[in-house]
Amino acid sequence: MNDNKAVIEKFYTSFQRLDAGSMNACYSDDIIFSDPVFGLLKGDDVKVMWEMLCTNAKDFSLSFSGIELLDEGYATCQWKATYTFSKTGRKVTNHIKAFMRLKNGKIIEHSDAFRLSTWLAQAFGWKGTLFGWTGFMKRAVQKNARKNLIRFIATHYPDPET
Numbered sequence: 001m002n003d004n005k006a007v008i009e010k011f012y013t014s015f016q017r018l019d020a021g022s023m024n025a026c027y028s029d030d031i032i033f034s035d036p037v038f039g040l041l042k043g044d045d046v047k048v049m050w051e052m053l054c055t056n057a058k059d060f061s062l063s064f065s066g067i068e069l070l071d072e073g074y075a076t077c078q079w080k081a082t083y084t085f086s087k088t089g090r091k092v093t094n095h096i097k098a099f100m101r102l103k104n105g106k107i108i109e110h111s112d113a114f115r116l117s118t119w120l121a122q123a124f125g126w127k128g129t130l131f132g133w134t135g136f137m138k139r140a141v142q143k144n145a146r147k148n149l150i151r152f153i154a155t156h157y158p159d160p161e162t
Helices: 003-016 020-024 042-054 114-122 126-131 134-157
Strands: 027-033 039-042 061-069 074-085 090-103 104-114
Touching: 003 027, 003 061, 003 074, 003 090, 003 104, 020 042, 020 074, 027 042, 039 042, 042 134, 114 126, 114 134, 126 134
Parallel strands: 027 104
Antiparallel strands: 027 039, 061 074, 074 090, 090 104
16 A cells, blocks of 8 residues: 555544544644635644544544545545534534645645535524625634634643743
8 A cells, every 4th residue: 555545544544533643643743734614724733723623523423535646745535524513513514625745654735625605504504505605704714713723722732931
């Protein structure tokens, strides 16, 4: 089995177990990540994001398939996460296409693509269906996700100098 494929399989099997530590071991220290909810994150912020998502997951299940090695450094796969969105208590099934760049046995870039308006409709019901296509609602969700990440960092990794 190709080493890059093994890294991707380890990442997602760890995610299935909500094991953020093992997921993050697949990343380089200077990982770059992006998705429609969190936008662009780098380094430790990426790793803490996965820790936050794994810690807060409710009724979570994940499947992945179609790992495709495009060349020696690039790969894609599909994954599906089903969970209860904590803010509304609504069930969400998110279909995602991941794009990864790997080097020296580590993921150095990771981008997840999914239709944010579809996610918003599931997570927020009629409000998400009606307004999920608007830039206003998308920006509000992105701002809230960042705020939650900052709060998680402050709670779990307090500044020792304060």
